[in-house]
Amino acid sequence: MKKKKIGLTLVSTLIIAIFAVIALMPFFFLLISSFKPGSEMIRNGLQFKFDFENYSLVNYRLIKTERDGIYIKWYINSIVIMLIQVGTGLFFSSLVGYGLAKYRFKGRNLIFLLVLVVMMVPVEILILPLYKEINSFHLIDTYLGVVLPFVVPATGIFFFRQFASGLPSEIMESGRIDGCGEFGIFFKLMMPIMLPAYGAMTILLAMGSWNSMVWPMIVLRTSEMQTLPIGLQSLLTPYGNNYDLLLSGAVMSVLPIMVIFLLNQKTFIAGMAAGSVKG
Numbered sequence: 001m002k003k004k005k006i007g008l009t010l011v012s013t014l015i016i017a018i019f020a021v022i023a024l025m026p027f028f029f030l031l032i033s034s035f036k037p038g039s040e041m042i043r044n045g046l047q048f049k050f051d052f053e054n055y056s057l058v059n060y061r062l063i064k065t066e067r068d069g070i071y072i073k074w075y076i077n078s079i080v081i082m083l084i085q086v087g088t089g090l091f092f093s094s095l096v097g098y099g100l101a102k103y104r105f106k107g108r109n110l111i112f113l114l115v116l117v118v119m120m121v122p123v124e125i126l127i128l129p130l131y132k133e134i135n136s137f138h139l140i141d142t143y144l145g146v147v148l149p150f151v152v153p154a155t156g157i158f159f160f161r162q163f164a165s166g167l168p169s170e171i172m173e174s175g176r177i178d179g180c181g182e183f184g185i186f187f188k189l190m191m192p193i194m195l196p197a198y199g200a201m202t203i204l205l206a207m208g209s210w211n212s213m214v215w216p217m218i219v220l221r222t223s224e225m226q227t228l229p230i231g232l233q234s235l236l237t238p239y240g241n242n243y244d245l246l247l248s249g250a251v252m253s254v255l256p257i258m259v260i261f262l263l264n265q266k267t268f269i270a271g272m273a274a275g276s277v278k279g
Contacts, residue, residue: 027254031162034059038243059248066245073224074231077143078210079256081227084147085209090198094151097160097204098186098194102169112161118154124214131218141213141221149215153208164190199267210253228253257261 033040035055063071100112130149139145167190175185191198213229220226226234232249235242 009225031251033193034247061243062245063248074226074228078228081143081146082206082209085150086202086205088151089153089156089205090201093156094160097157100161100162101164115154116156140219141225145219146216160197167193196267199264202264203261207257210257
């Protein structure tokens with residue numbers, strides 16, 4: 001019986017390792033190519049070949065020097081928008097999700113139904129009315145114009161509602177007995193218990209904001225205000241492709257999400273597991 005378990009463990013580990021290698025292979029090719037001249041990319045494409053003579057840090061120096069450091073501006077714009085969107089998204093969606101899970105009031109089920117409907121509607125369908133709204137507020141080409149429509153993400157509301165539904169209501173009652181107000185109960189008692197949900201949604205919201213391209217492309221007009229996905233896309237033109245900056249810039253763009261995931265991986269796994277079974 002033990003030999004059978006060991007055999008199954010080895011087989012499953014081998015399968016996972018194979019899929020991990022397949023998933024990481026594109027990034028490995030990208031990393032290797034980022035140390036080569038962009039002309040190599042045009043002539044030979046991505047190659048599994050180590051040619052140390054052609055390797056250099058020239059492409060990474062372009063990050064500071066190309067077009068007066070425009071890549072740094074794109075990077076900062078993406079980070080600022082991501083921080084605002086993640087911060088506001090976590091705060092408001094956790095409040096709404098907690099309220100829908102723990103309070104009984106008229107119209108609660110209707111609100112939750114509307115949240116589900118919003119989750120099923122693609123963002124692309126809402127682009128025109130959202131653009132008219134942001135334009136009427138004179139928020140075109142601003143951080144707020146990018147963030148405002150997604151301050152309270154429906155996905156976050158749904159996730160926090162599912163997670164909070166499994167939390168014991170006795171904690172709230174004990175808080176009321178001790179004289180805590182409703183906001184005090186949430187911030188002092190319930191929020192610490194909901195840390196796994198916060199960790200999971202931090203990663204999901206950060207990835208969504210960091211990789212978002214369609215809506216920021218519509219709102220942000222000037223090159224200095226563009227985010228990283230838009231800026232990297234602009235390096236590919238009919239008149240020539242700047243692979244030197246594109247490859248090194250693509251590698252650097254992965255770092256913030258990797259850092260966020262490494263900092264939240266334990267809470268992410270715990271939150272996703274808990275949120276999937278709470279009802």
